[in-house]
Amino acid sequence: MADIILTPRLKLHRIATLESGSTDLAHAHIIRSSPEATIWSISGVSKSLEHTQKVMGQIATVPDAAVARNDVPNLRVTYLVYARVEGESDEQARESRDPERVIGICSLNDLKVYGMPFGEHLRIVPKEIAAREKVLMLEAGWQLLPTVWGKGYCPEAVTAMLSSYHESTSRWNPPYQRVCFVAVVGEMNPRSQKVASKVGFTRLGIHEWEGEDTFLGGAMQPPRVIVFGLDPESSAAEKEVKGK
Template sequence: MASTNPTPKSKCENAAPTFQTARLTFTPLAQTDAAPLHELRSAPEVMKWSRQGRPDASVTETQKWVDSYLAEAESNITQQESIVSKPDPRKDVVFAVREVAHVESGAKHDRIVAQAGIKKGKSEVTGVERFEIGYMFVPTVWGKGYASEAVKGMAQWWLSLYPEEGKGGDTEGVYAIVAKTNPASLRVLEKCGFHFVAEGVDDHGDEIVEFCMNNE
């Protein structure tokens, strides 16, 4: 279950995480995260499942991606604040995910084991605009159960922002879309309590499956 208990500060430049689970900390992506994030974004077996579809060629490319994301996020926040007096806290967010044990060890080198987040957009399956959860982990931590822990933690964190929402049917709650050829991610979503919504084909012609988790 997600916890709001702060994680002891590490030697990296990041502030305390938004939340943490038993073994992982979740901190909003920062400009200084590019170098430790490159281990993940340069792995072909990871990036083949991403929308980019290929690994970053260099730390410079990873930095450009981080800068682009942060600039877009800042722009979205500014636009929202100009429209409403009370911005919706469920804004798009990308987390840099670290192992609690690594942070607490005081290691001299920073290490990010996953990129995870929630983003609002139009579903490729149903065409409905909704918040979609996504994640990628470095191959060296696969098999530890981190993906299930991260997905469950993020879903609980997001749904806790508005506990009365996500109770009315398939158009509410938090969603996830995965390739039908990615059985590991399919198992993670089912294990975390997501239920099947629909199947479809993405822009590349690949079969995809959509799942949802509601407040129940």
């Protein structure tokens, strides 16, 4: 899995440590301390570095050496997103860690909340494929500062992350033969719904479960979310067919 992913406008820098005093932690806190960027985070806004450290520790990248254990938590990744400076070279972009350029966080994490498991109507991979292939399911998440909303940075960053992960087959195969991605979005969160659609996710439907309302997006939200799914293998096959 790439430590740095470059797009024409962005640099994604994979978080390697959350130790006190680290650049990764300081830059993650810039995003986590923004009320607007974290308005849909179940962990809320971080008012201290310690809280950012705790929250990010639940999703942060585990070193590749630990991947040998082949459990899902060790297959997750988290990136800091930076806006590139116009005219800079790829080499300059790789070296830069300017705190003024950090604009967001995007991650792939294991599905372990939201009243799992999902119902059959939310299936991404057909039963016949799931029966013969071990499928890794990861949840894509993103948070961007409000100063860059509406510029297309979020779908650009998430698309780059998903593509890199899917292509890094040695990270997850074995034991998995296929990797699919899920995005779980609040019904009252149109911005993230739009991001999911632009990335190429398919809206699968509504997932509901028994539970208490949660304060998200500035209001109490019921235990009900929209589930989006993306199977890169199916998407690639569809593109190939359309191209013929």
